[in-house]
Amino acid sequence: MAQGTAIHASNVGLKRGDRWLLRAVNLDVSAGELVAIMGPSGCGKTTLLRLLAGFEFPMEGHIDLMGKRHGSYPLYELRKVVRVAGSAHQHDLVPDLTVEAAIVTGFEGTRGLYFEPTVDQWAQARSAAGWAGLQAVLQCPLEVLSAGELCRVKLARARVGEVELMLLDEPTTGLDLVHRDSVHAMFGVRAGPAVVWVTHHPEELPVWVDQVVLMSNGSTVVSGPPAQVFTDDNVSQAYGRAIRVIRPEAGGGGGGGRGSGWRFELR
Numbered sequence: 001m002a003q004g005t006a007i008h009a010s011n012v013g014l015k016r017g018d019r020w021l022l023r024a025v026n027l028d029v030s031a032g033e034l035v036a037i038m039g040p041s042g043c044g045k046t047t048l049l050r051l052l053a054g055f056e057f058p059m060e061g062h063i064d065l066m067g068k069r070h071g072s073y074p075l076y077e078l079r080k081v082v083r084v085a086g087s088a089h090q091h092d093l094v095p096d097l098t099v100e101a102a103i104v105t106g107f108e109g110t111r112g113l114y115f116e117p118t119v120d121q122w123a124q125a126r127s128a129a130g131w132a133g134l135q136a137v138l139q140c141p142l143e144v145l146s147a148g149e150l151c152r153v154k155l156a157r158a159r160v161g162e163v164e165l166m167l168l169d170e171p172t173t174g175l176d177l178v179h180r181d182s183v184h185a186m187f188g189v190r191a192g193p194a195v196v197w198v199t200h201h202p203e204e205l206p207v208w209v210d211q212v213v214l215m216s217n218g219s220t221v222v223s224g225p226p227a228q229v230f231t232d233d234n235v236s237q238a239y240g241r242a243i244r245v246i247r248p249e250a251g252g253g254g255g256g257g258r259g260s261g262w263r264f265e266l267r
Contacts, residue, residue: 004031006066006165006194007052013060014047021047022058022218029211031164034187034195036205036226039215040239045198048215049167052196053084066164079109083158086151086169086198095143099134099153100125102142106157121160128156131186133179148174155183163193171197172204180204184259202230202262209260214238230262242267 007029014022022044029035037045050056051063054075063070065078083106084092093102094112104117104125117125129138132152142150151174158166172180187195187206197205205226212229214221216238222229235243248261 004067005029005064006031006033007196008064009048009052009061010063011061012048012051012058012063014051014056015059020218022051023060024219025061025215026220027213027223029165029194029196031194032192033210034197034206034208035211035213036202036209037196037198037213037215038200038202038238039221041200043215043238044218045215046169047218049084049169049196049198053082053167054078076109080107081162081164082109082167083163083165084167084169085154085158086167086171086173093142093153096141098139098141099129099145099149100138102153103128103157103160106160124160125156128159131159131182132156133182146174148176148179151175152179155186159186166193166195168195169198170200172199202226202264203259205260205262207260216240226260226262235264 005028007027009025009027012022012025013020025048037048039045051058052065054070057071065082068078092111093105097105097113101113104121105111105113107117107121108115126138129135132155134149134152134156137145137149142153145153151171155171172183175183184206197209199205209226211223212226213223214229214234221238222234230245232243232245235245244265244267246263246265
């Protein structure tokens with residue numbers, strides 16, 4: 001992938017009624033970079049992801065994806081190269097699609113199958129389904145799947161085509177140990193698209209996470225490399241509780257797993 005900026009969000013704000021859900025949020029993500037967004041429930045993490053995906057638009061500031069300004073460029077073109085997946089986005093596909101058809105929609109970024117896939121696209125969709133352990137339900141409609149299976153469908157869909165940006169909202173929620181490990185394996189090396197990964201659990205981040213953004217009350221508390229952001233003071237400030245940060249064991253992701261090894265404990 002060519003080097004450049006995947007995301008540039010400047011002074012982004014979103015208000016509903018009298019409440020600012022986001023205010024003065026800034027975010028820069030380079031091509032190929034993995035950025036984690038963390039913070040307490042209700043702090044605006046998923047709302048920010050929805051803005052980045054073009055499901056909503058900011059009332060203040062602006063967002064550029066791959067150099068293209070939201071609101072001045074056809075979103076259907078961006079959605080061909082941007083994927084959204086995770087527990088909060090399980091119902092944005094047509095529910096009577098089969099698993100295979102749902103995965104192949106990723107090539108065009110559509111909710112339903114509104115185009116004629118090529119033989120190669122169908123083959124890529126089946127390959128992605130195999131990676132996600134979905135072979136047994138390949139022809140089942142989405143509406144009969146479990147929450148964990150739906151999550152795996154969205155992750156498989158995120159793998160197909162020429163993806164430049166993945167927006168992952170708690171992507172391992174509802175997954176068992178084996179499929180959580182498969183997700184970590186997918187991001188086990190520094191290669192491929194830029195990734196924004198929203199999570200409540202730092203230990204589930206890939207080892208090579210480049211940047212962490214800590215949010216609280218709709219704004220950024222601090223951002224930077226994990227070793228700078230993950231301090232007792234920063235995390236306690238973001239969550240409004242006394243929290244102890246447990247650093248990874250020397251040499252890798254804590255206990256030999258694929259995750260980052262960072263952990264939080266209440267004090």
